[in-house]
Amino acid sequence: MSKAPQTKIPATYMRGGTSKGVFFRLADLPAAAQQPGAARDRLLQRVIGSPDPYGKQIDGMGAATSSTSKAVIVSPSTRADHDVDYLFGQVAIDRDFVDWSGNCGNLSAAVGPFAIANGLIDAAKVPANGTCTVRIWQANIGKTIVAHVPITNGQVQETGDFELDGVTFPAAEVALEFIDPADEGEGEGGVAMFPTGHLVDQLEVPGVGSFQATLINAGIPTIFLNAADLGYAGTELQPAINGDPAALARFETIRAWGAVKMGLIHDVAEAAKRQHTPKIAFVAPPANYMASSGKPVQAADIDLLVRALSMGQLHHAMMGTAAVAIGTAAAIPGTLVNLAAGGGQRSAVRFGHPSGTLRVGAEASQVNGQWAVTKALMSRSARVLMSGWVHVPLDTASA
Structure with missing residues (x-):
């Protein structure tokens, strides 16, 4: 039986649209998890509480639904004309894998606010009041998302009167532009918008x-x-x-x-x-x-x-x-x-x-x-639910 002590990793628990997930800065992850692979997957699974044969994720941050079994990694962008790189992991609840094959459009609304609040955006780009435009590289699918984040007194505005069906309380509106959303595919190879060549x-x-x-x-x-x-x-x-x-x-x-x-x-x-x-x-x-x-x-x-x-x-x-x-x-x-x-x-x-x-x-x-x-356009909202650290057994974090 493992007796490894726990370690803590800086993290933010956020709602984006009608989803929730655990957000990390790439640099805050243990060294082994800063690269794609089994170590990263195991860490995120342990944070979320998977795989759980009971299907409840009691021993983690997940809430046993596809909308809440999610993890996000954000880092300064390595690409010109982008502010941050955003990687999304859909953590299976009762199975042993993390699916990296697509994006989460709901949590996309939280990436800009997270990046601003965590110092990943040049302070000169953040107005005292108004809107901060954040250009996001969605690394799973190789696409650009532009988030328009409301700012009040130099801080991300999270409260407001924007209502979103599926979310109980109103919040501030985050407008999203999904640039060239078709030709979707893993990485940057992509496939045709209609892969069979037919509309039906x-x-x-x-x-x-x-x-x-x-x-x-x-x-x-x-x-x-x-x-x-x-x-x-x-x-x-x-x-x-x-x-x-x-x-x-x-x-x-x-x-x-x-x-x-x-x-x-x-x-x-x-x-x-x-x-x-x-x-x-x-x-x-x-x-x-x-x-x-x-x-x-x-x-x-x-x-x-x-x-x-x-x-x-x-x-x-x-x-x-x-x-x-x-x-x-x-x-x-x-x-x-x-x-x-x-x-x-x-x-x-x-x-x-x-x-x-x-x-x-x-x-x-x-x-x-x-x-x-x-482009495709829609509005969502986002809010920090908790910030601080997630705790995981040390042997998981150092795997």
Whole structure:
């Protein structure tokens, strides 16, 4: 039995959008964890409390959901015209791995505030009052995110009246620009926005069925399906999906075959080690429903309905990167998302999700017959929940 003492590592526990995670400065990590690899993964798993066969993460900072089992590493950028490099790790809850294959759009809103508060931004760039623009290099996917962070009296402003469905209390608004969000891929190699070359594919899933699908790489690789094809209305809340093991298994099988068709993996068996990407979502035309908070959502107030799964469970609201995919697909006539929203070209949509509604915009145009998206835009909020140190057994930190 290990009797190693604990050590402490500077860290900040933050909410970004509808997610929470543990944030680190790269330089504060133990030497072995400052490089990608097993030592870093083990450390972050121990901080979050994984792998946990009980699925509760009681012995760590995680809260046993895909929205809260997250870690972020930020450092001064090595790239011209960027302020910081941002690396995101999705820590599996009950399995032994950390997924580095994608970004977290929600926690992206907290990166700028964290960087400013932790001295990673040149003080000359931070106004006494106003907005500090932080250019972020998202290292997982090789993309630029521009965060517009409100500043009051030289400090990051966290309180405010911006309301975000899925978050109980209002806070200050952080506007985000996801630059050139398409051509998403691990590192900088990337793959096409529509990897099959089609806006809608027929996705054959052995043992499950055949489905119309829009397969898109924008924000995060995402598989969009029609709710009706799955036997859903698009108004479902978490219990209707997460309480149905057969439905979850079906979604995971569809996701695995979709990942193969998108060229993200070579064999469906590889999907088990790539839980974070691709995402799978289903869409439907607008309808009235009651959000999880008890607030009614009216069909007249939204353009479409979207429900998305993350790490094998229906998300309680909407992943930020999936919102980018929604906005991008909605802007391109003929995708399933666009058709559910009524068709035609549009620069923004407001969609209904389990916790309420969200608006996301995208700038799309055709170039030489191919669709291109220059940026996607949305607003989130962020707040420091706790700052200080996380404690882990010394043998974990020095592994």
